[in-house]
Amino acid sequence: MTVAVELAIIGAGPAGMAAAVLADELGLDTVLIDEQGTPGGQIYRAIERAAPDTPLGADYLAGRPLAAALRASRVDYWPNTVLWHADPEGALFLATAGRTASLTARRILLATGALERPVPIPGWTLPGVMTAGAAQIVLKSSGLVPEGRVVLAGQGPLLYLVAAQLARAGARPAALFETGPLENYLAAARPVAGLWAARRMLLKGLASIAAVKRAGVPIRRGVRGLRAVGRRRLERVAWEGGELAADYLLLHEGVIPNVQIGLALQLRHEWDEAQMCWRPAVDAWGQTSLPNIAVAGDGGGISGAAAAVLTGRLAALDAALWLGRIGAAERDRRAAPIGAALDRERAVRPALDRLCRPARSVIVPADDDVIACRCEEVSVGTVRRAARLGAQGPNQIKAFTRCGMGPCQGRICGPVVAAIIAEALGKPIAEIGTWRPRAPFAPITVGALADLEAADFGPRGET
C-alpha cells in the first residue's frame, strides 16, 4: 500500500533529526527514513546508549538532545529502512525488515550526510586497513577497539580526534602519520580574517593534537608515499624513508558529501574546488534544481554537525512555506537567527578547507598498480589507459572497465576515477562529471521487488 505524506526526510543524522523535529512543530506530516536502528547518523551514532563519561567526549554528547527531541515528537520515524529508489515526482521505494514499502511525499529532504574520502594507497584493500571513521563507528556502537599496533594516517580533525578517543578507550595508537602537505598550514594562515573566524575551530584542533601527544602517541609529519604492506592482511605500514610493523592502519583524508541519491535523481551538481568534491547546487534554504527536493547537512557540502542542525531547520521552515503552512514573512523571521548562527559556523570553513586540502597523490594515485575500484578490482592504470583510449567520463569508464559496476555502485571509486580521467585528459575535474547511479541504490532481493503491489507503480502502471 502506498502512504502519502507531506515531507519525507532521508537520513536521521543531525540535519535530518533537526529538520524532522521542526517540521513536526510546524504541523507538517513528516516521515523520517534511516538505515540505522537508532537515530544519530554517523556523527551521533548510538548516541542514545552513550554513557555520560564516554571516551568519545563532549562534542559527541551534543547529539543527545536532538535524538530526545525526535523521540518526543510526532515524527513518523522509520529506522532500519533503506531507500532503494526515488523518483523526481516524490515516489519513494523502501526496504525494511525484508519487506518492501512505498510512499509518496509532496516534498523530499535529502539529509544523507557525508562519507570519508577514499584513500587509494597501495595495499588499501588489505584486511586490517580501514578508515579512521570505521574504527570510531565500532567504538561508538559497540565499545570495541582494535587490538595491537594501530597506525593512523592522513590528515584532518577526525584523524586526531579518533587517535585521542582510542587512547582514552584503552587502545593507544602506535603512531599517527600526517600526510597533509606542509604548505597547507601557510595557505590556511594567509587571510588573517579567516584565521580569526576560525580561531575556535583551530583551538579545538590544537587541543586535539595536544591530547594525542599527551597520550604518548608519536606524530610524524609530512609523510609521503604511504603504503600498506602484507600478504593476506596488513603486516607493515611503509612510507618514503621507513616502515613500521602494524596490525591496523586507519586512513582518513577528510569527508565528502554523500551524493548518491541526488545524482540518481539527476539533481544539478557542482564541483567544489575548495573541498575537492561534488555537491548538489542548492540555494540558502537547501532547495535543489528540482522544485520538490531539498538537501540539508553535510550532503550539501561539508560544514560539520552544528551547521547541519541549522541547515536542517532552514530546510524545514522552507518546506512549511512550500507546503502552505506558514507565510514567507514568518519563514524569514524564524530563519533570521538560524541563518546568523550558520554564518558563524561556516566562517571557519575557508581556513579549515585550505588546511585540510588533500595532497595531490591522495586525489590521483601515481602508481598504476593501486586498486581504484575496490569492488571490481580495477587498477588505476586500467582506468588511466581507458581514459587515454578515449573514455571521456566516468560513465564511459564504466563501460570500458567495469569500474563502478560493483555492489558499491561507484560510491568509493567515483572521486578517484574522475580525478584519474581529469589528469589523463588534462582537464579540470569539474568538466569530467560524475557517475549516473541508478536504482536500486542498495541491493534488494528479487523477492523484495516482487513484494511491490501493482498499486505502487502509479496511474500509468510504471514508476
Place this chain on the structure above:
Amino acid sequence: MFRPRPEGPGPAVAVLVEGRTVMVPAGTSAAAAVLAAGFDSIRETPVGERERGPYCMMGVCFDCLAEIDGAANRQSCMIEVRPGMRINRQQRARTINPGAG
C-alpha cells in the same frame, strides 16, 4: 582483532561466527562481531579471490559482505547482532540458495 574497551559495555549477545560462539556487546554490527571473533577478513572477492575486511563500517563500501543466517551478500556492517545469529564469511560470488532469502 577487535576487543572490548575496558569499562565499556560488557558482552551481552552470543552469535556464531564461522560456527564458533562469540559474545559481543549489544548494538554490535555483524561485521564488528567478525572482527571481535578474531577474523581479519570477512570475505573472499569474486574477481581476484582475495581476502577483504570491512573498510568503511557505514554502509558505503560493501567490503563487509557476509552470509547472515543463510542469506548471502548481506551488508554486515549495517546489521545489528541478534542472539544466535549465524555469521559466515562470504566466499567469492554468492550461489543461488532457494528459500534462504
